Amino acid sequence: MLRKLILLSVLCLLAAPACATEADFEKRMARGVAALEAGNAVVAQDEFRTALKEHPTDPEATLYLAIALNRANDPTAESALKTALRLDPTNQRINLELGTFYYNQKMFEEAGDYFENLLAQKPADDMKAAADGYLAAIRSQSGNKRWGATVTGGMQYDTNVPLAADGGPLPVGVRRRGDVRGVFNLGLNGVALRDSQQELIGSYSLYQTLHLHLSDFNLTQNLFDVTYKRRISPLLSAKVSGEFESILLGGKLFDNDFSITPGLFASCKEGMTTGVEYRFRDSFYHNSGIFPTNSDRDGVSHSIILSHRQPISETLNLRVGYTFEREHAKVSAWSSSSHTGNAGLAVSLPNSLLLDVSLEAAGRKYDEILTGETALRSDTTITGATSLTWQKSERLGISVGYHYTNNASNISGYEYSRGITSIMFQGRY
Numbered sequence: 001m002l003r004k005l006i007l008l009s010v011l012c013l014l015a016a017p018a019c020a021t022e023a024d025f026e027k028r029m030a031r032g033v034a035a036l037e038a039g040n041a042v043v044a045q046d047e048f049r050t051a052l053k054e055h056p057t058d059p060e061a062t063l064y065l066a067i068a069l070n071r072a073n074d075p076t077a078e079s080a081l082k083t084a085l086r087l088d089p090t091n092q093r094i095n096l097e098l099g100t101f102y103y104n105q106k107m108f109e110e111a112g113d114y115f116e117n118l119l120a121q122k123p124a125d126d127m128k129a130a131a132d133g134y135l136a137a138i139r140s141q142s143g144n145k146r147w148g149a150t151v152t153g154g155m156q157y158d159t160n161v162p163l164a165a166d167g168g169p170l171p172v173g174v175r176r177r178g179d180v181r182g183v184f185n186l187g188l189n190g191v192a193l194r195d196s197q198q199e200l201i202g203s204y205s206l207y208q209t210l211h212l213h214l215s216d217f218n219l220t221q222n223l224f225d226v227t228y229k230r231r232i233s234p235l236l237s238a239k240v241s242g243e244f245e246s247i248l249l250g251g252k253l254f255d256n257d258f259s260i261t262p263g264l265f266a267s268c269k270e271g272m273t274t275g276v277e278y279r280f281r282d283s284f285y286h287n288s289g290i291f292p293t294n295s296d297r298d299g300v301s302h303s304i305i306l307s308h309r310q311p312i313s314e315t316l317n318l319r320v321g322y323t324f325e326r327e328h329a330k331v332s333a334w335s336s337s338s339h340t341g342n343a344g345l346a347v348s349l350p351n352s353l354l355l356d357v358s359l360e361a362a363g364r365k366y367d368e369i370l371t372g373e374t375a376l377r378s379d380t381t382i383t384g385a386t387s388l389t390w391q392k393s394e395r396l397g398i399s400v401g402y403h404y405t406n407n408a409s410n411i412s413g414y415e416y417s418r419g420i421t422s423i424m425f426q427g428r429y
Contacts, residue, residue, distance in 0.1 A: 025054045025061075032064055041072040059088040066094075070101050077101050079314050092123045099134060106394070108138045120197070120234050146194075150187040154424035155180065160416060161214050176416070181211045181218075183424070198230045216250040216290060239263050239277075254294070255285045263305075272310045279303040296331035315348040333371065338364035354389045370411075379409045387422075397426045 032047030048065035055061060066080035078101055085094045099114035115131040115138075123131070159178040186206045193200035207221040227241040245257040263277030281301045285294040307321040323340045344358035360383040369376055387401030403420040 025051050025058075028054075029061060029064070032068070036064065036068055036071065039071075041068045044068040045072070057087065059084065059091075062087055063091065063094060067097055070097050070104075073104060082314065090121075092118055092121050092127055095121070096123075096127055096130060099131065103134055103138065112138050117234070120231055146192075147188070147190040149189075149429040150185075150426065151429075152183070152185040152187075152424055152426045154183050154422060156183055156209075156420055156422045157181075158418070158420050160418035161211065161217050177214065179211045179214045179217075181209045183422075184208045184210075198228070200226075200228050202226045218250055220248040220251075222246045235267055237265050237267070239265065249288070250290070252288045253286045254288070254291075255283055257284075258282045261305075273308070275305075275307045277303075277305040277307075279305060297329050297334045299327060299329035299335070301325055301327040317346040319344045319346075333366060333368040335367040336364050338362055352391045354391065355386070356389070357386045359384050373411055375410060377409065377411050377414065379407055379414060381405065381407045395428045399424050399426070 028047045028051035032044045032051065035041075035044040035047060045065060045068045048061055048068060051061045052058065052065065062080070063084040066077060066084045069077035069080050078098075081094055081098050081101060085091070085098070088094065095114045095118040099111045099118065102108075102111035102114065112135060115135050118127060118131045157178065157180050160176050161179045161181075184206075185208075187203065188205075189201060189203040191199065191201050203223075203225045205221070205223040205225075207219070207223070209217075209219045211218055222245070224244045225241060227239060229237060229239045231237045240260070240262040243257070243259045243261075245259075247254045247256075259279055259281040261277050261279040263275055265273055265275040267273050279302070281303070283297070283299060283301070285291075285297045287294045303323055303325040305321065305323045307319070309317065309319045311317050320343045321341070323338075323342075325338045325340070327334070327336050327338075329335045340360060340362040342358065342360040344356065347355040347357075349355055360381075362379075362381045362383075364379045364381070366377040383403070383405045385401065385403040387399050389397055389399035391397045399422075401422045401424070403422070405416075405418045407414065407416050409415050
């Protein structure tokens with residue numbers, strides 16, 4: 001009997017610290033919630049941090065600490081809220097808190113995304129009312145603005161300018177040469193319809209290059225786009241885009257393209273998106289003095305595009321993709337099939353800097369032997385690019401970049417390498 005009493009006493013003594021620890025955790029949580037409701041965010045943070053020392057991965061404690069940081073306008077609230085979202089991806093409160101965080105930072109587009117995500121999950125009445133109120137305030141803050149404009153300008157040095165024309169052998173008398181050029185791009189967009197479930201937007205882009213010496217290769221691009229997006233469920237959305245593109249080279253019409261691209265996108269968790277798209281394009285090329293047989297390339301193409309975006313950490317975002325394209329040209333020697341894989345990494349650095357690195361590899365095979373050649377053309381193209389952008393303010397950004405392409409071909413006339421160095425300035429309105 002005495003042995004049993006001793007054993008029972010020992011077990012009680014061993015269990016007491018665990019019970020006390022659990023009781024302390026509950027008390028810390030209760031005191032933190034009370035302080036938060038009383039508007040004392042500093043005291044609440046201390047309580048929740050202490051509670052997390054006992055249970056470092058507790059979703060509720062993580063969320064409440066993030067809320068307390070948000071209430072105190074602490075810049076670390078963003079990271080804390082996204083950590084909470086990873087621990088509890090279905091928590092509607094976190095979408096509300098992230099929306100308010102970005103709203104307080106005057107990042108209205110990001111804030112609107114989180115409020116709309118919340119509404120898509122059919123939240124309780126109080127959360128719905130809060131999200132609706134913030135969305136109304138966002139529209140008020142922007143003066144019910146339903147349009148935007150982006151202006152980009154800068155300088156580039158291109159080591160192989162004429163390859164911008166058609167990627168093939170150059171016309172007689174034109175050498176592969178480097179040149180400096182100015183670049184200007186104007187982008188306009190407008191919203192015709194937008195609510196928590198759908199969006200209809202239109203855009204127009206004018207892209208213009210002006211070469212210092214090779215004016216025959218000044219490029220003018222006009223691009224019109226209409227896109228409709230619809231949220232099917234909290235995890236799935238659909239999109240369809242229609243485009244018209246017109247390109248002039250040296251002031252003369254080079255080609256016109258019409259395309260339509262439907263797609264489906266799945267968002268498995270915060271920041272992770274996987275998409276599949278199909279693109280149909282109809283192209284009309286125009287002959288000129290430099291390109292007298294350009295219209296041989298008239299035809300249609302079919303593409304399947306797979307894409308995936310995923311955050312690796314708070315500062316690293318990965319993107320990968322694959323595209324299969326089948327082109328049918330009027331002259332079958334220009335018909336081809338290609339496979340393209342790409343990957344990129346965006347790195348957020350201190351002082352509002354963004355580093356972006358990408359790599360692309362493509363293989364293309366043509367259907368028939370080109371006139372004057374003895375073998376079917378087969379190309380392998382490797383492209384690498386890097387850029388560093390300083391987002392000086394919400395409206396102004398400055399970037400420097402380098403873009404390198406190497407094309408290996410079984411026909412020597414199509415082999416080339418090309419490097420483009422850029423400095424660009426961007427303004428948003």
